[in-house]
Amino acid sequence: MPGLRERPTRAGRPPPRSESTYRAMPAGPSIPSASSGGHAPRRSLVTGGAGFIGSHLVEVLLARGDEVTVIDDLSTGRRSNLPGMGHGVDGLRFIEADLRQALGALGPGERFDEVYHLAAAVGVRLVVDEPIRCIETNVEGTAALLRFALDHGPRAGAGAATLIASSSEVYGKSEKSPFAEEDDVVYGPTTRSRWSYAASKAIDEYLALAYHAKHALPAVVVRFFNTVGPRQVGSYGMVLPNFVASAIEGKPLKVYGDGRQTRCFCDVRDVAEALPRLLAEPRCRGRVFNLGSDRSISIRALAELVLEVLGKDAAIEHLAYEQAYSSGFEDLRKREPDLRRIRDAIGFAPRRNLEQTIRDLAAQMAGERAASPGAPGGGVKRGTHP
Numbered sequence: 107m108p109g110l111r112e113r114p115t116r117a118g119r120p121p122p123r124s125e126s127t128y129r130a131m132p133a134g135p136s137i138p139s140a141s142s143g144g145h146a147p148r149r150s151l152v153t154g155g156a157g158f159i160g161s162h163l164v165e166v167l168l169a170r171g172d173e174v175t176v177i178d179d180l181s182t183g184r185r186s187n188l189p190g191m192g193h194g195v196d197g198l199r200f201i202e203a204d205l206r207q208a209l210g211a212l213g214p215g216e217r218f219d220e221v222y223h224l225a226a227a228v229g230v231r232l233v234v235d236e237p238i239r240c241i242e243t244n245v246e247g248t249a250a251l252l253r254f255a256l257d258h259g260p261r262a263g264a265g266a267a268t269l270i271a272s273s274s275e276v277y278g279k280s281e282k283s284p285f286a287e288e289d290d291v292v293y294g295p296t297t298r299s300r301w302s303y304a305a306s307k308a309i310d311e312y313l314a315l316a317y318h319a320k321h322a323l324p325a326v327v328v329r330f331f332n333t334v335g336p337r338q339v340g341s342y343g344m345v346l347p348n349f350v351a352s353a354i355e356g357k358p359l360k361v362y363g364d365g366r367q368t369r370c371f372c373d374v375r376d377v378a379e380a381l382p383r384l385l386a387e388p389r390c391r392g393r394v395f396n397l398g399s400d401r402s403i404s405i406r407a408l409a410e411l412v413l414e415v416l417g418k419d420a421a422i423e424h425l426a427y428e429q430a431y432s433s434g435f436e437d438l439r440k441r442e443p444d445l446r447r448i449r450d451a452i453g454f455a456p457r458r459n460l461e462q463t464i465r466d467l468a469a470q471m472a473g474e475r476a477a478s479p480g481a482p483g484g485g486v487k488r489g490t491h492p
């Protein structure tokens with residue numbers, strides 16, 4: 107692929123730049139595949155695989171023996187998130203490029219059993235600052251991905267099982283709680299660019315559902331609620347890594363607004379394990395699923411919990427939203443998923459509690475800081491609670 111940086115896998119790919127043996131993670135729960143079986147390794151494509159959620163998914167797929175291709179432009183992801191960083195990994199091919207460019211350059215012989223589309227312009231702050239990039243990446247990228255998945259399935263005439271990452275933001279500012287998949291969505295005016303992320307993800311959903319209806323593409327849409335855990339960075343306004351970083355540094359934890367707004371946080375490892383299960387279950391295709399935790403906590407209580415779990419006594423400061431954003435920023439008081447559908451479909455229930463997630467995130471951040479002082483993962487910048 108001229109012009110693209112590629113790290114190859116074991117199966118007859120172009121000559122490697124660097125390679126080493128991947129030592130599989132300890133086996134997690136048995137994760138089925140959407141492919142029809144046989145002994146050839148499953149071929150999985152993960153867009154955004156160097157990102158926070160994507161990198162945990164890549165670990166799950168490698169551990170079950172897949173050949174994994176990752177496409178990521180590293181705009182918000184990090185190469186160091188991928189296993190075997192700097193050495194090459196058996197079974198993992200990394201293509202560092204914009205999604206649309208990379209898909210166009212992959213040849214017609216490239217076939218995938220499963221496609222996980224996680225690449226997106228992410229984070230409310232990024233969306234407010236760069237709305238054009240956000241809309242184009244999310245809408246054009248997903249349109250290109252779905253066309254690709256239809257033509258590059260496991261065999262001619264069969265599209266790849268495809269998972270499209272959407273967001274709880276799609277519900278907009280509806281005051282109904284908890285949010286169920288068939289609920290109406292409610293957005294603010296188009297003059298508030300904050301809603302462009304929700305609208306772009308809603309278009310992605312419409313596209314995926316239409317590919318399923320019109321072309322029988324085995325597509326599943328997943329609305330992630332607040333996902334947290336190791337490798338999440340605070341630079342794009344995510345609340346938990348910002349709180350943990352502040353606690354580690356002994357700086358005040360900054361809570362926007364009155365702190366009584368509530369969210370439900372789910373560990374990224376629980377989320378990553380659920381994704382292949384959704385693709386493997388034929389009844390999930392052509393449907394939308396909430397994925398997250400339904401344990402609600404206020405942002406003020408989250409700040410207190412971080413200090414308690416990490417044994418720190420830093421201050422908690424309240425800031426007006428206007429200090430983080432332009433005036434008129436609209437935040438939600440409450441965001442909670444109705445998990446009945448995903449529970450019925452794959453028996454999903456979060457396994458890790460928030461205390462454990464905070465400890466693991468803090469340990470990962472502290473390890474990175476020790477290895478390279480000034481590493482990303484916690485600089486408290488202007489941003490929002492996701």
Ligand SMILES: NC(=O)c1ccc[n+]([C@@H]2O[C@H](COP(=O)([O-])OP(=O)(O)OC[C@H]3O[C@@H](n4cnc5c(N)ncnc54)[C@H](O)[C@@H]3O)[C@@H](O)[C@H]2O)c1
Pocket residue numbers: 153154155156157158159160177178179180181182183184203204205206223224225226227228243247271272273274275329330331332333334492
């Ligand atoms: N983390 C959450 O709580 C959450 C909540 C709702 C939805 N989501 C969705 O989950 C997915 C993953 O999010 P995340 O939290 O892991 O964020 P992330 O920023 O860590 O991951 C996104 C990845 O996509 C890559 N990317 C962005 N634009 C690209 C492009 N044009 N071409 C190739 N790669 C590109 C980034 O470099 C990054 O690695 C996204 O689709 C996001 O909208 C996440």
